Amino acid sequence: MTGASGGIGRATAVELAARGGTVALLARGRVGLEAAARDVEAAGGTPLVIEVDVSDADAVEAAAQRVEDEAGPIETWVNVAFTSVFAPAHDIAPDEFRRVTEVSYLGYVYGTLAALKRMRPRNRGVVVQVGSALAYRGIPLQSAYCGSKHAIQGFTESVRCELLHEKSGVRITMVQMPAVNTPQFSWVLSRLPRQAQPVPPIYQPEVAARGVVWAVDHPQRREWWIGASTAGTIGLNAVVPGVLDRYLARTGFDSQQTADPRPPDQPANLWSPADGPDGRDFGAHGIFDARAHSHSLQAWATRHRRALLVGAGAVGAAVAAAGASARR
CATH class of the missing domain: 1.10.287 (Helix Hairpins)
Incomplete structure (x- = not known):
């Protein structure tokens, strides 16, 4: 489980831990990882904590080998880890675009390749890519994130075709998510004047986690959509993308910001984890519990x-x- 220290990754790790067995927790932040390990143990699983930056292909490969050495064959690999920048594209620096791409897209590539290296010879295993409705529909203020999610979708489709060509027993599937109440809105680098928020309707990370676990159990389906808003967004974008362009141009700036100013001391996890040595555990939930749906x-x-x-x-x-x- 990459991105296991917070948000959807954290919630999914707990959901999987309830089944027993070992859950390998991969992320950068030691504080969040140790807290996630306690959650996994409380849920009935055995945690294996590995600090790793998924933008480093060698480090991801080493993490995968450590999992196999210490916990046995990897049966399921879930890619969740990401970072981003909330800002108009012209306010995002080239090195920031590169960093988001390295983490949020190439991190998925490296994780998938490390998993396939071990799963293909055994002819079994499941890779789950945690995506978003934004893998189909780009929105303003999230160009770096949307570009990464679009790239993941294309990469996953190519890999799926290759596995089908070789009649492999390995499966790869993608779960497209709605707006989720995760800590990202409190730790993603933001240049917005107001506090960033998910576009309503907002769902709790446990809703997303149940969708990921369902995909783990049913990987024969190429893609799963979570939430009516995801289905509606993808469906409308296929039929009237130009209408959505104009709608989002009018509404997409305000709908992604609350009325409150952005906290001047808000951390940013683009280059280093927000839950670093002196940080705090952000957990699975963000700051929008009062507005988030549990089902x-x-x-x-x-x-x-x-x-x-x-x-x-x-x-x-x-x-x-x-x-x-x-x-x-």
Whole structure:
């Protein structure tokens, strides 16, 4: 689990720990990692803490080998780690774009390659890429992040085709997320005048974590969407992208900022972890608990779609039978 010290990665690690077994926690911040390890233990799992910057391919490879040496074969690899910059594109420096790309896109590439190196010879294993509706639809103030998510989608599609070509038993799938109440809005480098926020509706990280775990168990599906807003955004972008361009040009700046000014002392995790030696544990949740949904009807319906289809068929058959009986 990369990005395991906070947000979706932290929540997913706990969700997986409830099944028992070892959960390898990969991230940069020691404070957050140690707290995540305690959460994993409390949930019933065995943590393996590894400090690593996923932008370093050699370090990711070494982390993967350590997991195999200390915990056994890697069965599931989940890529979550990212960083970004909240600002208009013209206010983001070239080295900042490069850093976001190295972490948020190449980090996924390096993690995937390290996993495949071990999974392909065994002909089994699952790689899950935690994505976003923004892998399909770019929005203002998040050009670096959206570019990385688009790149991950293209990379994943290519790898999936290659695995299918060789008839591999290894599976790779992507989970596209909605706006989630994670600590990123308190630690991503921001040049916005006001406090950054997720675009409502906002979901709790546990909703996202349940979606990731479902994808781990059902990797045969190429992609999973979490939240009605994700489905709506991707669907509308496929049909009327120009309309969304104009809508987001009008609403995308205000909808991503609260009414409060950005805290002048807000940390930034672009170059070093916000939960560093003198930092604090940010946990899985951000600062929007009061506005975040703990459940997603769309995600629940997706997980239970077969039962719903069977039920709908049974109801339809009963109605048809009743109608035929009435006509007689």
